[in-house]
Every structure is written in structure tokens, then in C-alpha cells.
Amino acid sequence: MRDRAARRLPGFVLAVPAWLWLTVFFVVPFLQVAWFSFGEKPGMFGTHSNAVMSLDRYAEAFSPTFFTIFRATLWMSVLGTVACLLVALPAAYFMALKVPAHRRGLLVALVMVPYWTSFLIRTIGWKVILSSEGALAGFMTDVGLVGDPHDLLNTRGAVLLGLIYNYLPLMILPLYVAFDRVDNALGEASKDLGAGRVRTFFQVTLPLARPGIIAGVVLVFIPMMGDYVTPAVLGGAKGTMVGSLIASQFLTAQNWALGSAMAVVLILLTMVVVVLAIALLWGVGWLVHRRTELVVGTVPPPDPRLPTKEVVTA
Amino acid sequence: MSRPSGTNLALGVWTTLVFVFLFAPIIVIAVYSFNGGRLLTAWDGFSLHPFTAIVERPTVRHTVAVSLQTAVVAAILASALGTLAGMAMARFPGRWTGPFTLLLLLVSVTPEIVDGIALLPWFVTLGQDWSLVPFNNGYVRLIIGHSLFATAVVTYIVRARLVGLDASLEEASADLYARPIPTFFKVTLPLVGPAVLAGGLLAFTLSLDNTVISSFINVSGTTSWPVYVLSSVRSGLKPEIAAVSTILLVFTLLVLGLVARVLKRSGSSVTDTMAVA
Numbered sequence: 195m196r197d198r199a200a201r202r203l204p205g206f207v208l209a210v211p212a213w214l215w216l217t218v219f220f221v222v223p224f225l226q227v228a229w230f231s232f233g234e235k236p237g238m239f240g241t242h243s244n245a246v247m248s249l250d251r252y253a254e255a256f257s258p259t260f261f262t263i264f265r266a267t268l269w270m271s272v273l274g275t276v277a278c279l280l281v282a283l284p285a286a287y288f289m290a291l292k293v294p295a296h297r298r299g300l301l302v303a304l305v306m307v308p309y310w311t312s313f314l315i316r317t318i319g320w321k322v323i324l325s326s327e328g329a330l331a332g333f334m335t336d337v338g339l340v341g342d343p344h345d346l347l348n349t350r351g352a353v354l355l356g357l358i359y360n361y362l363p364l365m366i367l368p369l370y371v372a373f374d375r376v377d378n379a380l381g382e383a384s385k386d387l388g389a390g391r392v393r394t395f396f397q398v399t400l401p402l403a404r405p406g407i408i409a410g411v412v413l414v415f416i417p418m419m420g421d422y423v424t425p426a427v428l429g430g431a432k433g434t435m436v437g438s439l440i441a442s443q444f445l446t447a448q449n450w451a452l453g454s455a456m457a458v459v460l461i462l463l464t465m466v467v468v469v470l471a472i473a474l475l476w477g478v479g480w481l482v483h484r485r486t487e488l489v490v491g492t493v494p495p496p497d498p499r500l501p502t503k504e505v506v507t508a
Numbered sequence: 509m510s511r512p513s514g515t516n517l518a519l520g521v522w523t524t525l526v527f528v529f530l531f532a533p534i535i536v537i538a539v540y541s542f543n544g545g546r547l548l549t550a551w552d553g554f555s556l557h558p559f560t561a562i563v564e565r566p567t568v569r570h571t572v573a574v575s576l577q578t579a580v581v582a583a584i585l586a587s588a589l590g591t592l593a594g595m596a597m598a599r600f601p602g603r604w605t606g607p608f609t610l611l612l613l614l615v616s617v618t619p620e621i622v623d624g625i626a627l628l629p630w631f632v633t634l635g636q637d638w639s640l641v642p643f644n645n646g647y648v649r650l651i652i653g654h655s656l657f658a659t660a661v662v663t664y665i666v667r668a669r670l671v672g673l674d675a676s677l678e679e680a681s682a683d684l685y686a687r688p689i690p691t692f693f694k695v696t697l698p699l700v701g702p703a704v705l706a707g708g709l710l711a712f713t714l715s716l717d718n719t720v721i722s723s724f725i726n727v728s729g730t731t732s733w734p735v736y737v738l739s740s741v742r743s744g745l746k747p748e749i750a751a752v753s754t755i756l757l758v759f760t761l762l763v764l765g766l767v768a769r770v771l772k773r774s775g776s777s778v779t780d781t782m783a784v785a
Binding site: 217321366454 | 593611615652734745760
């Protein structure tokens with residue numbers, strides 16, 4: 195009995211410091227924010243007061259002035275996530291299935307280099323590229339794509355570009371891992387059963403990579419919604435996102451109650467969209483799967499996996 | 509398998525373009541760190557002046573020093589907390605692991621801005637309302653802010669490393685009548701060494717780059733390098749910012765190369781570990 199207790203004790207004790215640390219400096223601060231969000235800003239010099247509890251700050255956060263920015267942020271994040279997915283899919287597919295195995299490690303490392311270099315500095319790199327003094331602006335003005343060299347920076351488009359750029363590695367990596375795990379034999383089997391390459395990709399490879407797609411979408415969408423640096427560097431006044439809005443409530447307006455309510459709304463909105471996106475991706479996958487089953491059903495052999503193995507070993 | 513078809517060619521070209529896209533701003537920053545002009549965005553001839561300006565400007569030196577000091581302490585702190593937690597998760601799983609995993613997951617997915625705006629009032633509550641003076645110190649604030657996500661990262665890496673290792677060595681130690689605590693220090697800790705080092709170095713680079721949390725909990729006098737850079741986005745970016753960034757970039761790449769080597773030698777997959785992070 196005592197021996198068992200002694201063995202059990204360290205296990206619990208070892209995690210306690212981290213648990214306490216994260217509770218005191220992550221959970222409790224967040225609970226305080228949630229508490230502030232039901233309060234108000236008491237006059238000019240105070241930052242928050244919970245003397246009167248109400249949902250007024252939430253009503254304020256949903257007022258048209260602020261809600262347009264919430265809507266714009268949501269749209270930019272959805273667009274950015276979809277664009278990341280479309281850009282990353284072919285690249286991850288190529289890296290995992292077409293590149294010789296000994297070169298893949300290098301390519302994955304190259305994808306991670308930008309991810310691990312300073313986020314802020316990479317965004318500033320785009321500011322340099324898009325600036326009105328830059329070569330790109332000059333070229334695009336000469337060609338007539340933009341009317342004025344100042345049209346590139348400080349726009350929604352610039353922020354969207356920055357978002358896609360900054361989170362692309364987070365999309366490529368899970369997709370790469372997913373494609374890497376797809377058994378090549380299943381694709382071969384699909385082709386042996388007469389499906390074309392395009393059909394094999396959409397009905398076999400892509401559905402099998404679904405967990406990676408879901409992981410990538412979630413990993414990219416959540417930080418996009420809360421991004422503060424990208425709009426601050428590339429957006430100017432036109433490219434404001436919720437992050438900048440919340441920041442200004444805390445740093446400039448000194449209205450902690452309203453800023454807290456906005457932060458809570460941001461988190462709830464993000465969670466709702468993530469749940470919807472996962473449901474949607476599963477639903478689409480399920481529909482494709484059902485169609486695939488029907489198609490397979492008309493072909494004589496009942497289980498496609500058995501002939502696959504024979505083909506591979508032969 | 510590698511039939512040279514039009515599709516494969518198109519995929520190859522697309523992938524190349526993606527890599528060009530990924531590296532374009534980094535190359536631009538490296539090139540513009542030799543910009544002789546007064547403002548970063550306007551190129552005005554090749555010059556080494558941005559690099560000499562680093563030495564001349566005390567603000568630049570001071571903010572970089574703040575960042576490096578913070579990063580060292582935050583990395584050590586996160587490594588200590590994360591190593592213990594990771595070992596506990598791998599070796600002593602129980603009813604507590606579920607909620608703890610959820611906590612780590614929340615720490616990892618919460619946007620930094622939420623951490624930042626939550627920590628700012630919390631430090632004010634602790635430091636001013638409750639008179640716990642240390643929390644008014646800029647270094648303390650930065651170290652705490654940077655340690656949160658980093659602790660989760662180290663925990664994941666250490667846990668992944670230990671789960672992949674057989675527990676029989678520790679059991680052997682116990683069978684030979686070593687008490688749990690000596691077993692921990694003499695057997696388990698050496699086993700997780702490489703993972704701790706890798707996690708610690710990642711925590712270091714994460715802290716070095718942290719912009720969002722730092723800018724909220726910033727105390728004047730202990731402004732970190734990224735916060736200084738972010739503030740100069742508004743006041744005017746100078747070429748020496750690119751110069752410092754290039755130096756830090758080379759430094760970070762060296763650190764990452766070291767992490768990759770350490771992990772490779774210890775046998776765990778670099779890809780998996782970093783993907784987790």
C-alpha cells in the first residue's frame with residue numbers, strides 16, 4: 195500500500211508546477227477578462243468597474259460601428275483560410291507523393307524556416323515589397339494594374355496577402371503529413387479499377403487526407419481571426435481587424451470592459467465558425483464517401499482492399 | 509510512378525512558386541539590411557551603415573538585450589515546467605491527464621491577443637491592487653507572458669519523446685530498489701535530455717519573436733526588440749531594423765539547425781516534433 199502510494203505521488207506532483215503556472219497566468223487572467231466584460235468604464239480616468247453588472251458591453255460590441263469590423267475580420271479569415279488551402283493543397287500533394295523520398299525532409303524544413311523566423315519581420319518584408327517606393331508598385335503602375343503606386347499598401351488586399359503568407363506553413367505541414375500517410379496502393383487500386391487520375395485524386399486521395407485538411411483549416415483560421423500584427427503593419431486605417439479593435443480599447447481608449455467583451459465575442463465567434471467548418475468538411479467527405487460506395491458497388495469485387503495487396507506484391 | 513506528365517510539371521512549378529512566395533519577404537529583408545537610405549522602404553544604394561548603426565544606437569542595443577535576457581529566462585522556466593509536466597503525462601497518466609491536456613490545448617490555440625489583453629489587467633491587479641511589486645517589473649511580465657505557450661510546446665515534445673521510449677529502464681531501476689525520486693533524476697531525466705534541449709531552444713526562439721503579448725504588457729524601460737520594431741512601424745522604419753533582423757534570422761536558423769541535429773541524433777522525428785509545436 196505505502197509503496198504504491200509513493201509511486202503514485204511523483205506523477206501527480208510533477209505536473210503541479212505547470213498546472214499552477216498556467217492556471218494563475220492563463221486561466222485566471224481570462225476569467226478576469228470575462229468578469230470585466232459584464233462591467234462598464236466608470237468615467238474618464240477609470241478602466242473598468244463591475245459595480246453595475248450588465249450585458250451592455252456586448253450590445254456595444256455588436257453595435258454597427260464595431261460589428262462591421264467583426265464581419266470584415268470573419269470574411270478575411272474565411273477567404274484567407276480557403277486561399278491557404280487552395281495554395282497549399284497542390285504543393286503538399288507534390289511534396290508528399292511526387293518528390294523522391296530522400297528530398298522530402300529538406301522541403302519540409304524549408305517550409306518551416308519562414309514559420310520559425312520572426313512573424314513581424316516577415317510582415318515588414320511584405321511592407322517593403324508593397325511600398326509605393328518599391329519595384330512592384332512601379333511595375334504595376336506602369337503596366338496599368340493599379341492607378342497609383344500607393345494603392346497596394348494599407349488596403350484589405352494587402353492584409354489578406356499578409357494573412358495568407360503568414361499562415362501558409364501551418365496549412366502545408368498538416369496537409370503534407372496527411373498525404374504522406376495516404377497509402378499509395380489505394381490510389382493504384384483505384385486506377386486499376388478504371389478510375390482516371392483526376393477521379394482517383396478526388397474520390398480516394400483527397401477523402402483520405404481529410405483529417406489533415408481539417409487540422410490545417412483549424413490551425414490557420416483560429417490565429418487569423420485574432421491576428422493583430424498583420425493588419426497593424428499592412429492594413430493602415432482601411433485594413434482594421436478585430437485584433438486592432440480590441441488592442442485600441444485596452445491601449446488607447448482605456449475601456450477594459452468593452453475590450454473584454456470584444457475579446458469574448460471574438461473567441462465565441464471563432465469557436466462557432468470552427469465547429470461549423472469541421473461539420474461542413476465532414477459532411478462533404480461523407481457525401482463523397484457515399485457516392486464512392488455506390489460507384490464501387492457497381493463494380494463486381496466487393497472489397498477493394500484485397501485486390502490492392504495482390505497488385506502491390508505482384 | 510514518376511511519369512513526366514503535364515500535371516506533374518504543373519504541380520512542380522506551383523510548388524516552386526509557393527517556395528518563392530514563402531521566402532520572398534525574408535530575402536527582401538536580408539537585401540534591404542544593406543540599404544544606405546534613411547528609410548527602410550526606400551532603397552538608396554548599397555551600404556554597411558545599417559550594421560554600424562546598431563552599435564551607435566543605444567535604443568537598438570538595449571531592446572535587443574532585453575529580448576535576449578528575457579528569452580533565456582523564459583526558455584529555462586518553460587523547459588523546467590514543461591519537462592516535469594511532459595514526464596508526468598507520459599509516465600504517470602491518470603484521471604488528471606484529460607483536463608490537463610485540455611488546458612494545454614487551450615493555451616496553444618488561444619490567439620495571442622487574448623493572452624495579452626488578459627495578462628495586462630491581471631498584472632495590474634497583482635502588482636498595484638494587491639501590492640505584489642514584482643509584477644510591476646517589465647522583465648517579470650515578459651518572462652511570464654512568453655512562458656505560457658512555450659511551456660505547452662516543451663510539454664508536448666517531452667511527452668512525445670517519452671511515449672516513444674520503453675518504460676523498462678525506469679522499471680528496472682525501481683526493481684533494483686531505487687526510490688522514485690532518484691530514479692527520476694538518474695534514469696528518466698537523462699533519457700529526455702535531447703527533447704528538453706530541443707524544447708528549450710524552441711521556447712527561446714518563440715520568446716525572441718513574441719510581439720503581441722509583449723506589446724500589451726510592456727513597461728517602459730524594458731521594451732523588447734519586437735515591440736520596438738512594431739512601434740517604429742508607425743514612427744518610420746529604419747534600415748538598421750532590417751540589419752538586426754538579418755542577424756537574428758541567421759542566429760535563429762543556427763538554433764533551429766541545432767534543434768534538428770539534436771532531435772535527429774536522439775532518434776525522434778523532427779517533422780513530428782516541430783509540427784506539434
